[in-house]
Amino acid sequence: MISIETVATIKYTDQKPGTSGLRKKASHFKQPHYLENFVQSIFDHIKIKTSSENTSIVVGGDGRYYNREAIQIILKIAVANNVGNIMVGKSGILSTPAASNIIRKYNLTGGIILSASHNPGGVNGDFGIKFNTENGGPAPLSVTDDIFTRCREIETYKTALCDYINIDELSESKILNTNIKIFDPVIDYALLMQNLFDFDIIKAMFSNGNFQFIFDGMNAVTGPYAKKIFEEMLGAPKGSVINAIPLEDFGGAHPDPNLKHAKEISKIMFSENPYNLAGASDGDGDRNMILGPNIFVTPSDSLAIITSCSDLAPGYRGRLKGVARSMPTSCAPDIVAEKLGINSFETPTGWKFFGNLLDAGMVTFCGEESFGTSSDHIREKDGVWAVLFWLNILASTKKSVPEIVMEHWQKYGRNYYSRHDYEEIESDKANALVDNLRLKLFDLKGKDFMGLKVENADDFQYTDPIDNSVTTRQGIRIIFTDKSRIIMRLSGTGTKGATLRLYLEKYETNQDKLNLPTQDALSDLIALAEQIAEIKKYTGMDKPTTIT
Ligand code: G1P
Ligand code: ZN
Secondary structure: OOEEEEEEOOOOOOOOOOOOEEEEEHHHHOOOOHHHHHHHHHHHHHHHHOOOOOOEEEEEEOOOOOHHHHHHHHHHHHHHOOOOEEEEEEEEEOOHHHHHHHHHHOOOOEEEEEOOOOOOOOOOOEEEEEEEOOOOOEOOHHHHHHHHHHHHHOOEEEEEEOOOOOOOOOEEEEEOOEEEEEEOOOHHHHHHHHHHOOHHHHHHHHHOOOOOEEEEOOOOOHHHHHHHHHHHHOOOOOOOEEOOOOOOOHHHOOOOOOOOOOHHHHHHHOOOOOOOEEEEEOOOOOEEEEEEOOEEEOHHHHHHHHHHOHHHOOOOOOOOOEEEEEOOOOOHHHHHHHHHOOEEEEEOOOHHHHHHHHHOOOOOEEEEOOOEEEEOOOOOOOHHHHHHHHHHHHHHHOOOHHHHHHHHHHHHOEEEEEEEEEEEEOHHHHHHHHHHHHHHHHHHOOOEEOOEEEEEEEEOOEEOOOOOOEEOOOOEEEEEOOOOEEEEEEOOOOOOOEEEEEEEEEEEOOHHHOOOOHHHHOHHHHHHHHHHHOHHHHHOOOOOOEEO
């Protein structure tokens, strides 16, 4: 007989309200009752909406250290709480976009995703847990705040005293009243991609043998998805997907798809013999980087180009509704939207702000400058999807990445764009810098800095067009009459001290000036940002720690 135990728990108060999940060191998660407390709070929250028997959830993660143990804990708590149905990705593997798809496809109550995204994993690395709701997207603030409140209040959690549950074989079983299905985490996602993109034309491109492609799974979750889709279904040569096996510590690497961390593909693409296309995704599979021969496609440009090419992909043909971007993302997508006569939206930083627009059918594509791009096919950003979109564009147009990008700039103008991060600043100093900027905003309006005239300066505020909720203080915007922008905001995800993000954007339509080195094209704005914000004075740092 399997019995259910009610365990006394201590209350934790270190969750950060306003965030969409918990992200901490793995060792922190391993404290007695820590994960249990959060999981019980999720199930308690779900009970407000639906009975336990009718609750169906999917569970999986990016395969990092503690993933497997966490799944055992979750399953036992779910059984003890009488949860009706649980789907578990085989061996605990499930990318964030694939989880979003499963929730939507099978009309589940929600999903529990185990990941700390692009943060390093392993014994000394990070771990995380988040809850996605029935639309497949990250839980809205009202839900996460309720879960966090419960974490601080509950005194006990329930768990089933049963044996280790095998998650490494496809199976269906029942423990007490809970059906547990171990499913193939790749297949549903691969089918979704097949419905969106022109697989035949991409297959033909690979089969002619001249197209060289490489995808970096970064030893994280996308490896199995990429192998199945790129190599097996589309016929990319074996070995096109590198670092394809999810490892508990991501091989000691930092699974963040950017020029610094996706070293192998960056080296190839900026060499004398670059491939035609390279892509990479992060720990849990939602971020993407797109590289062409000697060119890094900025995520902002990628979103704009995908929007302008939407008819090339069968799943999007003739149904483009609108595009949304986070405020710091460059305005390149807006320019496309204007020309195409569709709506564009500017939302605060963070994927959750796209949810209502997508659910209301107001936007088709959305993205953030921080390597996040996706569409209404799910409610998360999607790394493999973005790479497939580029494969579809290249196969349909038979043009190269640099040609596609250059033609885009010639037609719509180029939004030179860069992000300068100042990391690990003392919080007081970072706050003082932003407070000082806020005081200056009014005086900045209309000011002329040697030809750069400020059209508007404000602290970004967003009113959601669906539920009218207002989100304030989302970052300082200094917008110039020539469409250049200087944006500054403090990171909401950093773990050590504060991170100041300075985003610089200059809009250029002069056909002779479309090919300048980015930092050169932005040099006036960089100097002006320093003059206005006095970054050196406040932070004591004379240059950014990271330039993207
Ligand atoms: C960063 C990115 C943001 C993204 C978030 C979660 O947040 O800038 O676009 O949604 O990570 O991946 P930040 O640290 O800037 O608050
Ligand atoms: Zn991620």
